[in-house]
Amino acid sequence: MQRSLFLIGAALTLSSCSMMSRAADPVTITLVGINDFHGNLEPTNFNDVMIPDPADPTKQIRLKAGGIEAIGGYLNQERAKNPNLLFVGAGDIIGASPITSSLLRDEPSTIAMTQLGMKFSSLGNHEFDQGLKELLRMQNGGCDSNDTAKACKFENPYPGAGFKWLGANVVDKTSGQPVFAPYAVAEVGGAKIGFIGAVLKGTPDIVSPDGIKTLNFLDEAESINKYVPELKKLNVDAVIVLIHQGGQTKDGFSQPACGTLTGPIVDIVKKLDPSIRAVISGHSHKGYNCLVDGKVVIQGDYYGHLLQRLDVTVDKANHQLLKISAANVLVDPRTLPADAAMTAILTRARTLTDAVKQTPVGTLASAAISRTNNDAGESALGDVVADSQLAATAAQGAVIAFMNPGGIRADLTASAAGNTATFGDLFTVQPFGNTMVVMDLTGAQIKAVLEQQFSNPQAGSTRILQVSKSFAYSYDSTATQGSHVDAASIKLGGQLVDPAKTYRVTMNAFLAGGGDSFAVFKDGTNVLQLPNLADVDTSVTYLKANPGLAGGAQDRITKTK
Known part of the structure; x- marks a missing residue:
């Protein structure tokens, strides 16, 4: 009715x-x-x-x-x-x-x-x-x-x-x-x-x-x-x-x-x-x-x-x-x-913004890529955003990218003909203008970051970070604090992440400053600020390089319980 x-x-x-x-x-x-x-x-x-x-x-x-x-x-x-x-x-x-x-x-x-x-x-x-x-x-x-x-x-x-x-x-x-x-x-x-x-x-x-x-x-x-x-x-x-x-x-x-x-x-x-x-x-x-x-x-x-x-x-x-x-x-x-x-x-x-808003960027495989999370907290669009940020900072040595889910504000929906996404479509997904940051974290610090997903004080809920391709782990939501993530499951390119080894990691400036209570990021070393690289720019470049872009498979994060 x-x-x-x-x-x-x-x-x-x-x-x-x-x-x-x-x-x-x-x-x-x-x-x-x-x-x-x-x-x-x-x-x-x-x-x-x-x-x-x-x-x-x-x-x-x-x-x-x-x-x-x-x-x-x-x-x-x-x-x-x-x-x-x-x-x-x-x-x-x-x-x-x-x-x-x-x-x-x-x-x-x-x-x-x-x-x-x-x-x-x-x-x-x-x-x-x-x-x-x-x-x-x-x-x-x-x-x-x-x-x-x-x-x-x-x-x-x-x-x-x-x-x-x-x-x-x-x-x-x-x-x-x-x-x-x-x-x-x-x-x-x-x-x-x-x-x-x-x-x-x-x-x-x-x-x-x-x-x-x-x-x-x-x-x-x-x-x-x-x-x-x-x-x-x-x-x-x-x-x-x-x-x-x-x-x-x-x-x-x-x-x-x-x-x-x-x-x-x-x-x-x-x-x-x-x-x-x-x-x-x-x-x-x-x-x-x-x-x-x-x-x-x-x-x-x-x-x-x-x-x-x-x-x-x-x-x-x-x-x-x-x-x-x-x-x-x-x-x-x-x-x-x-x-x-x-x-x-x-x-x-509209007169002042339409020219920028309607600029075509690239094509999607379907009309939209969803930001809706699966049971583990991973979304098809979250995979894409993290991959975009990793690709944009690979030249700075980055091998992993983390993205806060609250920074993904909407599904990526193609508003132009032929499943073509415009700059406005991408901007709607990431409107904050956060710049990118690259830093060194040890494997132990990466484990600590993942544990902080379950100690977020906002609304008593978890904040599952979206992660880039080749990085994977599993977690138990019922485990005690500090033990949610199985250390033996944290892998990069299929190889176990070494707690003592240093890895180059990318995130936006909000996370780098400890946003969403991810305080471990503030302890990163060899921090490189990229003031001329905004989050939405990484998505623009990635979409241009990958015509017919599809959402991620949502297979990087596994919830065991």
């Missing part, structure tokens, strides 16, 4: 029965939230909704959802119904973005969010991808960028974000003071709504360390609770948390009041001040609408596929929250009107 309703699922409603000291003066505020937008100005495939294929109605395809034109259309439509509407974010508004935004330093995305009326957003880990200085420029404006080839090309000078990024738990190491505003208050319809923002405390483990070396990321719940008394002194009528941390649930995004949410966000919410009744979350790229200890906890998938909608009724006279209705909203471009101002932004961004 086709699903194309704007509002999917019954609304979740919470009510307050508190005694009021004065005659009630209620007003309803509509809060619309977005998380993990990642500069996706255009609609993208939404995995959770299938529709008939226009070319063949007997087949089903994924709905293309989101995009700033449809988001703007929805906001315009709802503002006409209730002018007391606030648009907010839960982090990763920018970073890891497609070429249409990223090639312009994500300035079109911040300008779009500004024109859409965004008031506040929590910081996300990807806001820090280019370092603190560049993030401050994104907030405040100007052209003093660490990438002048991209900055101020969309609008000169770049005006800065018209919304505030909030970060209660991001503080300067020296002063201990927040670097961004920890909270903010919006006055709408005579009501005062307080917002506190936070990002996951594990951010240093998943962004390049050099860019945030002056910052500390503190406990999320403690930092949020610290500012609740300050907001109460301002007589706010409700306190809403915007946080870039999330979880997952077996229930669908349209299931109201789900009670099966798990993950880091649950522990955080359970520690929050009782006066906080709603949490707009992000980071885990899941759609859910749940209750945790009586608090609404909601997330809207990613890339703007879903918007979180909270209709919040407050009593202005007594500064009390009376009722919350919560639901996820499907952003369906087929049924929502396009916002003309957003069309203008998208058109200009």
